[in-house]
Structures are given as structure tokens and as C-alpha cells.
Amino acid sequence: MSDSLISLLTALGDDELILGHRHSEWTGFAPHIEEDVAFSSIAQDEIGHAAGYFGILGTLTGDDPDHIALGRAPEDYRNAVLCERANGEWAYTLARHWLYDTADDLRLEVLESSAHEELAQLATKMRREERYHLIHADAWIKRVAHGPVEGRTRLEGGLSRAFGEAIGLFEPFEREDDAIKEGWLPTASSELRRRFIDRASASLDELGLPTEVRAGVDEAAEFVASSSGDLIASGEEPPGQGTRSTGGGGRRGVHSDDFRQLWDDMTRTYREHPGATW
Amino acid sequence: MDVYEVFRRSGHKDPFEHCGSVIASDSEMALLMAKECFLRRREGQHLWVARRTDIHSFKDESLLEIAADKSYRFPEAYRDVVAKREKARARAREVGAAAGESNR
Numbered sequence: 116m117s118d119s120l121i122s123l124l125t126a127l128g129d130d131e132l133i134l135g136h137r138h139s140e141w142t143g144f145a146p147h148i149e150e151d152v153a154f155s156s157i158a159q160d161e162i163g164h165a166a167g168y169f170g171i172l173g174t175l176t177g178d179d180p181d182h183i184a185l186g187r188a189p190e191d192y193r194n195a196v197l198c199e200r201a202n203g204e205w206a207y208t209l210a211r212h213w214l215y216d217t218a219d220d221l222r223l224e225v226l227e228s229s230a231h232e233e234l235a236q237l238a239t240k241m242r243r244e245e246r247y248h249l250i251h252a253d254a255w256i257k258r259v260a261h262g263p264v265e266g267r268t269r270l271e272g273g274l275s276r277a278f279g280e281a282i283g284l285f286e287p288f289e290r291e292d293d294a295i296k297e298g299w300l301p302t303a304s305s306e307l308r309r310r311f312i313d314r315a316s317a318s319l320d321e322l323g324l325p326t327e328v329r330a331g332v333d334e335a336a337e338f339v340a341s342s343s344g345d346l347i348a349s350g351e352e353p354p355g356q357g358t359r360s361t362g363g364g365g366r367r368g369v370h371s372d373d374f375r376q377l378w379d380d381m382t383r384t385y386r387e388h389p390g391a392t393w
Numbered sequence: 394m395d396v397y398e399v400f401r402r403s404g405h406k407d408p409f410e411h412c413g414s415v416i417a418s419d420s421e422m423a424l425l426m427a428k429e430c431f432l433r434r435r436e437g438q439h440l441w442v443a444r445r446t447d448i449h450s451f452k453d454e455s456l457l458e459i460a461a462d463k464s465y466r467f468p469e470a471y472r473d474v475v476a477k478r479e480k481a482r483a484r485a486r487e488v489g490a491a492a493g494e495s496n497r
Contacts (some may be wrong), residue, residue, distance in 0.1 A: 147416065149416060149417065149426035149429070149430055150414045150426065152426075152430050152433075153426055153429035153430070154428050156429045156433045157429075247428075250425065253423055254421055254425055258418060258419075258422070272485050273424065276405075
């Protein structure tokens with residue numbers, strides 16, 4: 116059994132599950148009824164993708180996909196911190212949706228040629244749906260960026276908060292070197308991160324959004340462990356000293372307080388009623 | 394924001410049918426919203442949206458009511474034509490025969 120494959124699938128599935136859960140919290144609260152339906156549908160898609168990853172994972176480990184999704188301790192989740200952040204306002208959600216789906220498209224593109232055939236097929240299937248998610252995110256971002264100043268300002272705020280942490284999506288997962296050697300992941304996270312920064316920066320330039328929204332993102336930065344054990348990008352001060360979080364730690368199970376609240380909500384029914392079905 | 398009417402077809406050869414409406418800022422956004430609101434459960438395979446104000450109709454619907462008996466516009470009104478024709482042919486034969494007799 117390949118531990119590096121398990122580690123890769125866990126990171127991928129957890130990103131989708133946790134972001135899907137955050138997206139689903141907009142159900143009933145989105146800015147208008149049509150978007151409420153649209154965003155809830157996207158949330159379901161993301162959770163469906165998690166089910167796809169956990170399905171493969173289940174065949175490798177013999178574990179039940181529901182248990183993988185809801186039966187783990189908080190420190191066993193490997194999603195990037197970006198995905199677990201509280202929704203805040205719509206502008207932040209939108210910024211994160213756009214950054215995540217841009218990143219996910221790059222990731223799925225390389226996974227389509229994964230040496231693990233089932234994963235490669237799943238990536239192709241998911242990419243069709245993610246292409247639509249990206250169109251949805253792009254449509255929103257464009258309209259808000261070119262719209263009245265209040266929306267634009269809020270979007271800039273959301274992007275400033277989310278851009279740095281989006282880099283954490285490319286924090287190497289455990290045993291990544293092995294996964295690359297085996298061909299499970301054909302392209303290293305560091306290379307994907309470079310592609311992501313290029314692509315997202317070019318899009319934001321095209322929209323005329325100020326470069327400050329991605330200030331502090333060091334394209335050459337490597338994730339290293341700080342003295343506190345948190346992963347930070349080298350070349351930056353540790354978080355809390357006036358610089359922005361680079362969203363590291365998630366791939367090693369180090370999460371923010373926001374995750375604890377999410378985990379509590381998400382897994383409560385599963386924990387309180389073991390074996391319940393519906 | 395405008396109201397867009399949404400039309401959907403279920404198969405390649407089926408006609409587009411009105412299925413509802415969405416409120417959106419422009420046609421691209423309307424399509425995205427319509428896809429999620431009216432096509433997310435595979436209810437069809439294609440969508441149109443049209444701004445409600447671009448759809449034209451009669452102001453006074455009563456103009457469309459049909460006032461008099463228009464049965465002559467329906468094929469049912471002509472069902473007895475065959476019987477009438479047969480009757481006319483029989484009569485023509487009768488008249489023709491009678492004329493032959495008197496000429497002899």
C-alpha cells in the first residue's frame with residue numbers, strides 16, 4: 116500500500132470537503148435567491164469531489180468514505196488553512212472561491228496524467244465541473260471588480276486576505292517526494308505554486324486590481340518549520356509580526372481556530388449518533 | 394438587474410420550452426444562474442435565456458380570442474365531403490342514364 120498516495124488523496128479530499136462545507140454555509144444567506152441555489156450547488160459539487168477522492172482512499176485503506184469524511188480527529192485533517200476560514204462576507208468568499216478554483220484547475224490538470232489510473236480518470240471527470248466553477252467565479256470577480264467602488268473595495272479586501280493563504284494550497288503534503296517518484300502526483304507542489312502565482316497574478320492585472328492584494332507573496336519562498344512548529348514561507352517574518360499568513364500548516368494537520376468550529380459542526384451528528392443512517 | 398426568461402429543451406430534437414425566470418445583471422450571468430436553477434438535475438441538455446423586455450406580445454390578450462365559429466379552419470369540418478361526393482357521382486350517373494334513354 117502506498118502511504119504517499121494515501122497522503123495525496125487525503126489532502127485533495129480534505130480541501131474539497133472543508134471548502135464545500137464552508138460554501139454550504141451560504142445556503143439561505145447568499146446575496147440573491149439565484150446565487151443561493153447556484154452556490155449551494157457548487158458546494159454539493161465540491162463535497163461530491165471529496166466523496167470521489169475518499170472512495171479511492173477507501174479502496175486502499177479499507178475505511179468507509181463516510182468515516183473518512185466525518186470520523187477523524189481534527190488533527191487528522193490535511194486541508195489547507197484557506198479552505199477552513201470562516202466565510203466572513205461575500206467578497207471574501209468570492210475571492211477564495213476564485214483563488215481556490217484557479218488553483219484546483221492547475222492541480223487537476225496535472226493529476227489527469229497521474230500514474231494512478233483511477234485518480235487520473237477522476238481528475239478528468241472533476242475538471243469538467245471545475246471548469247464551470249471557474250467560469251462562475253470569473254463572472255462574479257469581473258463584475259464586482261468593474262462595478263461600483265464599494266464592491267470593488269470589498270473584493271480587494273477579500274483578495275488581500277485570501278491570496279497569501281492560497282499559497283498554502285501548495286504546501287507539500289506528507290511523503291510528497293515519494294508521490295512524485297511513483298508518479299501519483301506528476302508535478303511538484305512548488306512548481307504548481309509557481310504556475311498558480313503566475314496565472315492568478317496575470318488575471319488580477321487584467322482586471323486592474325492593485326498589486327497590493329498579493330503583496331508579501333514571495334514566489335521563491337519555501338515552506339519551512341518555524342520555531343513554533345508552524346510552517347511559514349522563508350523570507351517572511353513569522354505570522355503576527357505585521358506580515359500576512361501564508362496559510363501553511365494544514366498539510367501537517369496544524370489548523371486554525373476556525374477549523375475547530377467547523378469540525379465541531381460538521382461532525383456533530385456523526386459523533387453523537389454513531390452508526391445512524393438516513 | 395433584469396429579468397431573464399429561461400427556456401430549456403430536454404433532447405436534441407425537442408423544442409425549447411419556457412421553464413422559469415431568473416434575475417441577473419446580464420446574459421452571461423443569467424445563463425450561469427439558469428444552469429444552476431433549472432438544469433442541475435439533468436432536466437435537459439440545453440438552455441436559452443432572453444431578457445423579458447426583449448420578448449414581445451400583444452398588449453390586449455382579448456385580441457387573440459376567436460369571436461365567431463371557425464369550424465371551417467379544422468379538417469373535422471370536411472369529414473362528410475367523401476359521402477357528399479359519392480352522392481353527387483351517383484346522381485350524375487342517374488342523370489346521364491336518363492339522358493341516354495331519351496336520345497334513343
